[in-house]
Amino acid sequence: MAKILKDPGVGYKSNRNAQRIIVNGQSNVKHINRTKTIDDLYTYLIHIGWLQFFGYVVFSYLIINIFFAGLYLLVGVQHFKTSSGTTFQDFLQLFFFSAQTITTVGYGVLAPKGVVAGLLSSFEALVGLLSFSFITGLLYGRFSKPKAKIQFSKNIIIREFEDQKALMFRMMNKRTNLMIEPELNAVMNITEKNSSGEFQRSFYKLKLQRNKIMYLPTMWTVVHKIDKASPLEKYTDEELKNLEVEIYILFKYHEEAFNQTLYQLHSYDFNCLKINYKFGPSYTFDEEGRTVIDHDVLDDLIEINSILKQS
Amino acid sequence: MAKILKDPGVGYKSNRNAQRIIVNGQSNVKHINRTKTIDDLYTYLIHIGWLQFFGYVVFSYLIINIFFAGLYLLVGVQHFKTSSGTTFQDFLQLFFFSAQTITTVGYGVLAPKGVVAGLLSSFEALVGLLSFSFITGLLYGRFSKPKAKIQFSKNIIIREFEDQKALMFRMMNKRTNLMIEPELNAVMNITEKNSSGEFQRSFYKLKLQRNKIMYLPTMWTVVHKIDKASPLEKYTDEELKNLEVEIYILFKYHEEAFNQTLYQLHSYDFNCLKINYKFGPSYTFDEEGRTVIDHDVLDDLIEINSILKQS
């Protein structure tokens, strides 16, 4: 008999069928009334794309220079240079002065005269250095932050395997490193309507053929045998196809590129299920006998024509 | 019978009732005769608030420029510019020269002439670069330092649960990430006066229904069943309310935002105890079936009207 797990924080019952809590490896939970802090800004700037990041940098650079150019204009253009006549011309020159100050280029053709101009530009140079210190930290943070780059197969399959039915999915490292000490844990959630019409959830730890390996050069095909102890054992293929099942996965491995243990979340539901299919080969050999791993074949499926035994 | 633990470093007996050693997740221990090092300065500057941090930066910037301006005045203003007549005017100009040097702006309108002025300003520029290197490190350190942001419920409750009394508290991640592999260990300290009038402390490892989970999308309600093995089993509700109890908690989980295992300390005493209450719901669902977690409901309590069984 399959052993039911205690509630891992998502409840046993609900009067509506809830969405998955992990979608695309990200939490699908909505947070309300959360206090935001300055650390959230850092985390945000670390996670956005490169284009967006540099967009923000250039945009901030423009805004801050416009701001200081405005201030300098208020102080009086004559404290920086002889006026060019039009305010717009003066503003532009002060914008350049601001840029030369904040980047600490300081050519000196434009230079502050008098106390207020001197104080403001001294302050702007400080602001500039602090900003670029912050950007240095962000750039380093963006590059050095360890990110798991594990890709999971789009489908899960159920096929005959070693005289039994087995559920399988597979994964690979999108980096060229081997996965060191990969370890996978999975929980299966089966939702069924009970007699009172409520959605009743049952959670099971998914027993795997192996859940930890020394290291893995190619793809890892994870195998759950549908034996007497499996919660799936009592269903026919037809029932399996229509069953509400979610599989929550926590995958952990040591990533050589960062020398850190990385975690990746993933989830499947049974919309991804293919019965009577098997995965294509995980690797091939080239002429010199070197193992070749093709990053495009992860999702390859091959139909099996033999009849699955109903165990 | 509850099993008494060996002393975890805080002693069995005392002739006065001691304060808790963890308050608000921080050590409440007083250190005397401790040697301070330059590393303490770094740690201090990493932990203070942002306002205070920038306050220190601006203040140091002023002080260091005043210091160098003073030095330059001693050397003689004529080595930097033609004197403006008043010493204060000269000092101000030298202050700006110092700021332009330390930030490496170096407009050049003010520039050192002669050996002493040249040496001093060369040295100031070096000081400037080193200082901003240090600030770069501090800023990065402040942002990248992993901080656990776990919030614990204000109260602990005792309620009837699965035909038994149980002690409960709960916690949530103030970040939007799931808590990966959360693990909680707790020690309970009961202080009672013995026959000789001394405060006698007994320590017990708090047995929990679950102390490790794969991952947790919402709040975690930690449950200690008050069964035969519990040190609380022998007390009535009235006695519990007046009992001197401290619960020391070590919570550990993997934080995705930093890809590190974080630790958080916490402690409760029985002033936080509410008997015959239960926690409000940990999560709700929105119209689309998404799980919603409200950061404001962590402390919500609901009174239970039924009579607790005296087990």
Next chain:
Amino acid sequence: MAKILKDPGVGYKSNRNAQRIIVNGQSNVKHINRTKTIDDLYTYLIHIGWLQFFGYVVFSYLIINIFFAGLYLLVGVQHFKTSSGTTFQDFLQLFFFSAQTITTVGYGVLAPKGVVAGLLSSFEALVGLLSFSFITGLLYGRFSKPKAKIQFSKNIIIREFEDQKALMFRMMNKRTNLMIEPELNAVMNITEKNSSGEFQRSFYKLKLQRNKIMYLPTMWTVVHKIDKASPLEKYTDEELKNLEVEIYILFKYHEEAFNQTLYQLHSYDFNCLKINYKFGPSYTFDEEGRTVIDHDVLDDLIEINSILKQS
């Protein structure tokens, strides 16, 4: 009897004899159809040699200055300085102006006049600061990235040891630190032709006398006793010499220099096997009784003249 392991991701059978998947501690797997990202650039620049790294830096510095000098020439040399007459002379001066801008030196003898020159040079200064922020991160990343510096002996030996045959290899830390909590796991792969002429692979976990130590000041000689449980027990010395064997090693230890747990992969095949040899001494003592470890003796072998017992 030796217990056969499940396939660690490299298959049981093949119609050709495959190359080792670990060569010199690096993955020997070929990746095709892999999507490259900007993070690969960072990883690349972190791992190349110092000469190559500085080569790239100087080369990029030249290219970027040539590019901006070209742009400035298009804008018109008169916006920066009075023309020197020849275009090449002007280009050189603009190259210097570009260098003075991107490094934020900004002497000011050359300085932008007019809107386009002002905008372009403001942008170049920004580019400069961002580039040097990036280089700061790279330099720190290059130095602080933890690297295991474990060296393995060139040969593996089989010799008589404690009344049995034993397979041995040894390793040392190329740093001067002790290895803290070193731990070694190994898998042995024996490839034999089966009756149908296919190469049949069998994998065995290699049982070691000790696979974890508290800490280790000198070299570590790893010992696998060839007893009844060893997959090598059934072969004679002559057969061993010709056997297709690969040993895959995962070595893990705590490196004090970085305060991190480091991993190192290694592999041997039986071309490295020497039978009836022993390793030279791992350490000696100097006159003051200090333990001395000579980094040149790791591979030292001494022939044993006695006859190995055929157990």
Next chain:
Amino acid sequence: MAKILKDPGVGYKSNRNAQRIIVNGQSNVKHINRTKTIDDLYTYLIHIGWLQFFGYVVFSYLIINIFFAGLYLLVGVQHFKTSSGTTFQDFLQLFFFSAQTITTVGYGVLAPKGVVAGLLSSFEALVGLLSFSFITGLLYGRFSKPKAKIQFSKNIIIREFEDQKALMFRMMNKRTNLMIEPELNAVMNITEKNSSGEFQRSFYKLKLQRNKIMYLPTMWTVVHKIDKASPLEKYTDEELKNLEVEIYILFKYHEEAFNQTLYQLHSYDFNCLKINYKFGPSYTFDEEGRTVIDHDVLDDLIEINSILKQS
């Protein structure tokens, strides 16, 4: 009976009595024929004291400016400024020009004219930025490198404890943080002359009353009971005093200040042994009931006048 451990890499026998391999928490092993790399330079600059570090920085700054000033003198002082007449005066001015270039201050009073001067100063500015990038990394590395700051008591004691003899030592965190999950492992090495006059070493894992705690606010007194299983049980107090014993300790705990698990090595020999002493109290309470830990009492010993039982 005490169980003898396998050789942890330091040999069973020697014809001279060897020094300890850990002294003051550092490896006392001498390395010869070791290849040095540029990474050793980084590690060196990370570990030296602050005074020495800043000494190197200032010294390098002088040397590099003297080097470039010399180069500029060779190129010709007229490419930077009108000559002052004396070579020494010119050299000084070029030294200042170099300093203004390498720090990117670039006042512009001194500025390069001509191709060679332009190229050289462009290169120097690049060198400057790279150097300060490197120093930024070093400063951050120096501060952020996790360092265990555990102090061990100078002495080990043997005293009567719970009706038995016990060996004890204690330790504390020199930081103000609690030690989280402290764990201690120790190996004892007893060296005795055997019948053939050789020094014979025996290693024993030291069994401790507790070797892991949840967290520890004060000092940790480590207790090894000298019972039947202890290798020390067979010796009288007199024999113990003259016994050649080394205790090698590996201590590991989670340091909140860095959020990392830190390791510290330590060793004792029996020259530190005090028999019939006990440690002074680990902590006191102040008037408000707060626990007070005095960093000066770690080594406090109190003589016990009672007679130790010869078990």
